[in-house]
Amino acid sequence: MPRISPPLTAHCVLRLGDYSLLLHRRSSTVALFLCLALLLSSAWILAFGANGLTPWAALRAAFGQGEPMQLLLIRELRVPRLLSGLFSGAALGAAGCLLQTLARNRLATPGVIGIDNGATAFAVASIVAVPTSLAPSALALSGAATAAVLTFALAAGGGARGYRFIVVGIAIGALFGAATNLMLARADIDAANAAYPWTVGSLNARPSQAVWLLGGGLLLGLPAAKLLVRALSLMRFSDSVAIGLGVRLRLMRVLSLLLCVWLTALAVAVAGPVGLIALVAPEMARHLCARHGVPVLNAALCGALLMILADWLGRHLLAPIEIPVGIITAIVGAPYLLWILLRQSSRSSP
Amino acid sequence: MTSLPTLLTDGSCAAVRLEARGLSMGYAHSQVIEHLDLLIPPGQVTAIVGPNGCGKSTLLAGLSRLHKPSAGAVLLDGKAIASLPSREVARRLALLPQDASAPDGLSVAELIRFGRQPHQSLLRQWSEQDQAIVDAALAAADLLELAERPLESMSGGQRQRAWIAMAIAQATPLLLLDEPTSALDLGHQIEVFELIRQLAAAGKTIVMVVHDLSSACRYADHLVAMHQGQIIAQGAPSDVVTAELVERLYGVRCVLLQDPLSATPIIAGIQRSTRPTEG
Numbered sequence: 001m002p003r004i005s006p007p008l009t010a011h012c013v014l015r016l017g018d019y020s021l022l023l024h025r026r027s028s029t030v031a032l033f034l035c036l037a038l039l040l041s042s043a044w045i046l047a048f049g050a051n052g053l054t055p056w057a058a059l060r061a062a063f064g065q066g067e068p069m070q071l072l073l074i075r076e077l078r079v080p081r082l083l084s085g086l087f088s089g090a091a092l093g094a095a096g097c098l099l100q101t102l103a104r105n106r107l108a109t110p111g112v113i114g115i116d117n118g119a120t121a122f123a124v125a126s127i128v129a130v131p132t133s134l135a136p137s138a139l140a141l142s143g144a145a146t147a148a149v150l151t152f153a154l155a156a157g158g159g160a161r162g163y164r165f166i167v168v169g170i171a172i173g174a175l176f177g178a179a180t181n182l183m184l185a186r187a188d189i190d191a192a193n194a195a196y197p198w199t200v201g202s203l204n205a206r207p208s209q210a211v212w213l214l215g216g217g218l219l220l221g222l223p224a225a226k227l228l229v230r231a232l233s234l235m236r237f238s239d240s241v242a243i244g245l246g247v248r249l250r251l252m253r254v255l256s257l258l259l260c261v262w263l264t265a266l267a268v269a270v271a272g273p274v275g276l277i278a279l280v281a282p283e284m285a286r287h288l289c290a291r292h293g294v295p296v297l298n299a300a301l302c303g304a305l306l307m308i309l310a311d312w313l314g315r316h317l318l319a320p321i322e323i324p325v326g327i328i329t330a331i332v333g334a335p336y337l338l339w340i341l342l343r344q345s346s347r348s349s350p
Numbered sequence: 351m352t353s354l355p356t357l358l359t360d361g362s363c364a365a366v367r368l369e370a371r372g373l374s375m376g377y378a379h380s381q382v383i384e385h386l387d388l389l390i391p392p393g394q395v396t397a398i399v400g401p402n403g404c405g406k407s408t409l410l411a412g413l414s415r416l417h418k419p420s421a422g423a424v425l426l427d428g429k430a431i432a433s434l435p436s437r438e439v440a441r442r443l444a445l446l447p448q449d450a451s452a453p454d455g456l457s458v459a460e461l462i463r464f465g466r467q468p469h470q471s472l473l474r475q476w477s478e479q480d481q482a483i484v485d486a487a488l489a490a491a492d493l494l495e496l497a498e499r500p501l502e503s504m505s506g507g508q509r510q511r512a513w514i515a516m517a518i519a520q521a522t523p524l525l526l527l528d529e530p531t532s533a534l535d536l537g538h539q540i541e542v543f544e545l546i547r548q549l550a551a552a553g554k555t556i557v558m559v560v561h562d563l564s565s566a567c568r569y570a571d572h573l574v575a576m577h578q579g580q581i582i583a584q585g586a587p588s589d590v591v592t593a594e595l596v597e598r599l600y601g602v603r604c605v606l607l608q609d610p611l612s613a614t615p616i617i618a619g620i621q622r623s624t625r626p627t628e629g
Contacts, residue, residue, distance in 0.1 A: 009459075009498065013476045022475040227472070234467060240416050240447035245520070246440030246468040291455045 010292070027295060030288045034301035038086070041305065045312050046078050084206050084270050085308040085325070087214045089277055091267035093303020094225050096278030097285065097296045098260040101232050102253060103166060106283060110264035111275025113169025117176035118147025119268035123198040124180050128187040136198060137210035137269050144265030147172050152257075165257065201274035201326025203311050210270045217266040218300075221259055225296040228256055232294045274326045276333030277303050277310075283336075366392060366442055366523040366555060368413060372422035375405070375412050382408045383579040385422065390524075390572075395546060395556045397570030397587075399563055401600050405579040406559045407448065407528055413557065414445040414526045426524075440468035444520035448528040450513050452501055458512045459497040462487050465519030484519050491515035491545060507538025514545060525549060527558040531565070543569040563599075567591055567614040575599055591615045597623055 014021040043055035046062055053061070053070065060066055061074035095110045102108070110116065122143025123136040147169075155168040180199065184192050197204060231252045234242045242249055264278070281303035285295040288302070307325065310332065314323040368390040375383040382405040390396050390413075398406045411417040413424055415431045424431045431439060444465070452461055465487070466480045488494050491511045501509060510530060517525055530546070531539040547569060550556050560566040566573060567587035575583040575590065577599055583590045596604050596617060605619035 011476075019473045020476045021473075230467070230470075230472070234464065236453040237464075238447065238449050238451040240411075240445070241450050241452075243416055243436065244414065244440065244445035244447065244517075245464060246435075246437035248436050291453075 024289070024292050027289045027292055027298060030285075030295075030298055031301060034288075034298060034305060038301060038305055038308075041308060041312075042082055042086070045082060045308055046074055048312070048316075080206070080208055080211060081203055081311070082308060083215070084203050084211045085311045086304045087211060087218055088203070088267040088271035088274065089281070089304040089307025090300040091214060091218055091221065091263040091303070092271075092274065092277040092307070093281030093285070094222060094296050094300040095260045095263040095267070096303070097282035097294065097299035098225060098228075098232070098256050098263075099278075100282055101235060101294050102256050102260070103163070104236070106286075107279070108166060109275055109278040110260060111273060111278060112173070113166055114147045114151055114171075114173025114176060115144045115169075115261060115264045116268055116273035116275050117173040117180065118150075119144040119265070120198050120273050121176040121180045121183075122146070123272070124183050124195040127195040127198070128183045128191045137207050140198070140272070141210070141213075141265055141269035143176070144261075144268050147176060148261040148265060152261075197324055198272050200324045201268075201272035201329070202324035203271055203307075204322065204324070206270050214266040214270050217262060221263045221266075222297065222300060224259055225263075225300075228252065228259065229294050229296055232256065232296075236294070271307070272324075272326060274307065274329050276326075276329040277307055280329070280333050280336055281306055367425070367427050368443070368524055368555070368557070369425050370409070370413065370422065371425060373409075373412055373419050373424060374421040375408050375417060375419050381420070381579065383412070386579070386581060388574065388581060388584075390555060390557055392555050393550070393553060394571035395550045395558070395569060396572040396574060397558055397560045397566035398574045398576060399560055399566050399599070400576035404576040404599075406576050409576065410526055410528050410557065410559050414443060414447075415439060416445070416447070437468050440520065440522075442522050443524040443526065444517040444522040446513050446517050446525075446527045446530060448532065454502065456501050457498050458493055458501060458504070458515075459484065459488065461501055461512055462493075462516045462519045465516040468520060483521055487515045487519040490518055490548070505538075506533050507535070507541060510534060510538070510542055511545070514542065518549065523553070523555060525554050525556045527556070529559050529561060532561060539565065563591070563596065564609075564614075564616045567616070568609060568612050587614055 010025060012023050012025055014023065040055075043059045047053040047055040047058035053074075057066060057070065058074055058078075061070045062079050064071065064075070066074075092110070099108045099110055099113070100106050119140040120143070123140040126136050126139040151165060151169045151172050154172070155165040184195060184199070187195065231247050234245050234247045235249070235252065239249060268274075282295070282299040284302045284306070285298035289295045289298055306329070310328040311325040314325050314328040317323060317328075370386055370388045373383060373386045373388075374381060386409070388409075398409060400406045408417065412419055415424065415436070418432060426434060426439065426442060462484050466484065470476070470480065488497055491514055493508070493511060493515055496504065496508060501512060504512065510533075514527075514530065517527075527546070531542050534542065543565060546556055546558065550571075558570070560570070570587060573584060573587045573590050574581055575595060582598065583595055591606065593604055593606055596602065596606075601623045603621045603623050604617045607616045607618050608614070609616050
């Protein structure tokens with residue numbers, strides 16, 4: 001009988017002396033294709049518009065090569081918006097993947113646990129209270145953090161699998177949602193209009209500090225998520241199996257939750273509550289990877305791709321009227337959610 | 351089934367001591383086990399038997415560090431198991447829990463691959479030895495032909511063999527099994543028990559919770575009988591098992607026969623006891 005290596009038919013091994021990396025072929029291929037798709041759509045989105053640039057010229061301008069007018073248009077207007085879309089999409093995709101794995105439920109998203117609502121409430125409060133508020137992003141960040149801390153504190157010591165955390169998060173989110181509505185109801189029409197993008201999620205004119213903060217957060221958060229993947233892939237088994245294989249469940253749960261909150265908070269400070277990305281991107285990544293493992297990085301790539309495409313669609317569908325990206329993701333995401341719920345399938349765990 | 355390659359039992363011969371000292375375990379308002387002492391004989395198959403709710407699964411959960419004791423300790427080679435890093439324990443003690451479940455779509459070989467995780471690290475994700483051990487575990491559990499099949503498409507017996515193969519791939523000297531044959535028909539039960547005997551013959555120490563007393567007698571070297579959270583008898587099955595013990599454990603009267611093949615006790619002629627049982 002020929003010597004077979006069954007566990008590796010779907011993998012390839014990179015070996016260097018004593019060190020080895022096990023790569024899932026399909027996941028790696030998917031990641032490559034997603035990177036390529038991101039690059040192409042980024043170039044296309046940068047080039048697309050009134051000025052008739054070629055994608056290549058747009059990419060060159062993004063890196064500082066070209067005529068001054070092109071440079072101004074690309075570097076000052078289009079690149080920041082593209083980056084805020086890429087970063088917030090990636091952060092939400094990864095955060096969604098973490099939380100869904102943690103809760104063993106593919107409907108769990110950071111939006112469910114109240115972080116989005118906290119960010120919205122604080123941002124809206126800043127706009128409503130001070131009409132010329134300069135820092136709704138900073139307040140969105142502190143709102144997200146406040147919601148997360150409240151949820152953590154109130155859920156402390158509770159339920160093994162984080163259900164308690166999710167239920168507490170839903171309650172906190174509802175409170176913040178009510179507070180937002182109350183403020184909007186009492187605000188004058190101009191303030192309410194100014195606050196509107198924060199209630200649906202938009203990439204329009206976000207301060208660059210928030211975008212860079214998010215970029216830095218991703219730089220820390222994504223490798224951290226990748227480090228957790230090995231433990232997370234065992235957390236898809238029953239608890240007793242995971243413990244038997246040496247996973248420190250409690251520690252890993254807390255770390256993944258913290259990471260999820262960190263990524264979500266930074267993303268909503270930039271984009272507002274675009275929660276459906278966190279639902280759809282991980283599902284798309286799992287589908288592309290043939291349901292192998294915990295595809296945190298591919299979920300991040302899918303999230304980035306979905307976010308910039310949705311934002312582009314929102315800007316051009318009814319141009320010159322801009323539809324906020326949160327509405328586009330809802331229009332695309334809600335039917336998708338219904339499809340998941342109605343699909344004849346017993347596969348309900350992530 | 352082929353005999354077990356030495357690869358899977360390397361290091362197993364260095365006998366590992368697992369013991370419970372003054373162990374008390376329980377849930378919020380009820381103590382299940384109180385002040386229990388037990389030494390698992392190294393290199394043997396120990397079966398824990400007893401009626402429902404006697405604490406045998408709780409004891410196994412304590413021995414395998416799934417649940418923390420409320421008092422006392424479980425010692426692995428003389429050190430409190432709770433104080434050892436979980437991964438280090440996983441390299442010495444493998445566990446097959448009763449509620450083992452895997453994510454959808456996992457193939458048998460993929461499942462067994464996870465058994466190697468305690469031995470791997472971020473930069474050592476797949477060694478030649480990992481591969482050899484997974485191959486050997488597949489062969490030992492007679493699963494080579496089924497390696498690529500998704501777990502959920504397999505019969506109960508095959509699935510149970512796959513889970514045991516995963517525990518084998520952990521290459522630990524100690525193996526703890528919670529009712530490994532509970533959902534299996536006769537043929538599959540024998541298959542699993544014979545695999546367990548092979549593992550013991552190769553030097554592993556095995557502890558299993560077993561429902562069926564006759565099977566426990568036939569396949570275990572050491573029997574631990576539990577009743578109301580206490581060990582009421584332990585030793586070689588043919589020495590320990592008596593009609594009185596069976597009546598005390600299960601509240602039934604029976605006739606003890608001898609298995610013509612293995613000369614171990616068989617429980618027969620079971621009747622409900624007329625005498626009220628204690629407790």
